[in-house]
Amino acid sequence: MPIHEIRHPLIRHKLGLMRRADLSTKNFREMAQEIAALLTYEASKDLPLEPATIEGWSGSLNVEKLAGKKVTVVPILRAGIGMLDGVLSLIPGAKVSAVGIARNEETLQAQTYLERLVGQLDQRLALIVDPMLATGGSMVATIDLLKKAGCRNVRALVLVAAPEGIRAVEEHHPDVHIYTASIDSHLNEDGYIIPGLGDAGDRIFGTRQKDA
Ligand SMILES: O=P(O)(O)OC[C@H]1O[C@H](OP(=O)(O)OP(=O)(O)O)[C@H](O)[C@@H]1O
Numbered sequence: 001m002p003i004h005e006i007r008h009p010l011i012r013h014k015l016g017l018m019r020r021a022d023l024s025t026k027n028f029r030e031m032a033q034e035i036a037a038l039l040t041y042e043a044s045k046d047l048p049l050e051p052a053t054i055e056g057w058s059g060s061l062n063v064e065k066l067a068g069k070k071v072t073v074v075p076i077l078r079a080g081i082g083m084l085d086g087v088l089s090l091i092p093g094a095k096v097s098a099v100g101i102a103r104n105e106e107t108l109q110a111q112t113y114l115e116r117l118v119g120q121l122d123q124r125l126a127l128i129v130d131p132m133l134a135t136g137g138s139m140v141a142t143i144d145l146l147k148k149a150g151c152r153n154v155r156a157l158v159l160v161a162a163p164e165g166i167r168a169v170e171e172h173h174p175d176v177h178i179y180t181a182s183i184d185s186h187l188n189e190d191g192y193i194i195p196g197l198g199d200a201g202d203r204i205f206g207t208r209q210k211d212a
């Protein structure tokens with residue numbers, strides 16, 4: 001199954017807090033990074049290990065380390081920045097590939113305005129981060145451009161996913177696994193996830209918010 005809804009109690013609790021309309025910008029940001037770290041833990045649980053010999057306090061011993069595979073984290077700007085540090089807290093050596101995509105508010109079409117990818121993408125696992133998977137247009141466009149640049153191993157971390165967006169990713173990129181804190185009910189007529197979080201970019205950046 002390429003969709004993984006991680007129903008861990010810590011994630012359920014933190015996501016419940018994020019759904020509160022009165023949560024401050026500060027706390028919304030903190031929860032987004034913390035859930036991102038917990039999703040990273042899940043999304044990395046099958047990364048390959050290789051043996052290594054080290055000098056320990058009692059002499060030489062065999063340990064394990066992550067095998068050759070390198071990681072790039074791919075935040076979809078803007079809102080994806082709100083999950084970046086959470087991923088990097090667990091994979092501090094990862095390179096960051098920034099992709100700027102904004103959804104046209106009328107047509108809901110994804111429009112790409114920035115593409116700053118790191119090198120050696122054919123050897124890297126790409127972990128795309130974006131709080132919201134709504135129609136899936138932004139995610140599909142990001143996976144398209146990563147694969148075009150040579151990336152063969154892509155996973156997506158989203159806080160909330162709509163069934164419509166999951167179907168779009170499955171249809172266009174069935175090899176891509178999605179890790180989410182919640183599969184929500186549906187999209188409303190404006191393309192917002194219900195119950196969702198509202199506009200995640202605005203809530204993370206403090207724009208157009210009542211308490212800004
Ligand atoms: O699945 P989709 O229908 O494409 O919608 C999801 C996208 O919409 C939001 O970004 P937005 O376009 O609002 O940009 P922002 O991050 O700059 O606020 C969100 O962060 C996703 O990137």
Ligand SMILES: O=c1cc[nH]c(=O)[nH]1
Nearest residue numbers: 134192193198199200
């Ligand atoms: O519910 C949604 C859908 C798209 N973008 C958001 O920020 N929220």
Ligand SMILES: [Mg+2]
Nearest residue numbers: 199200201202
């Ligand atoms: Mg937005």
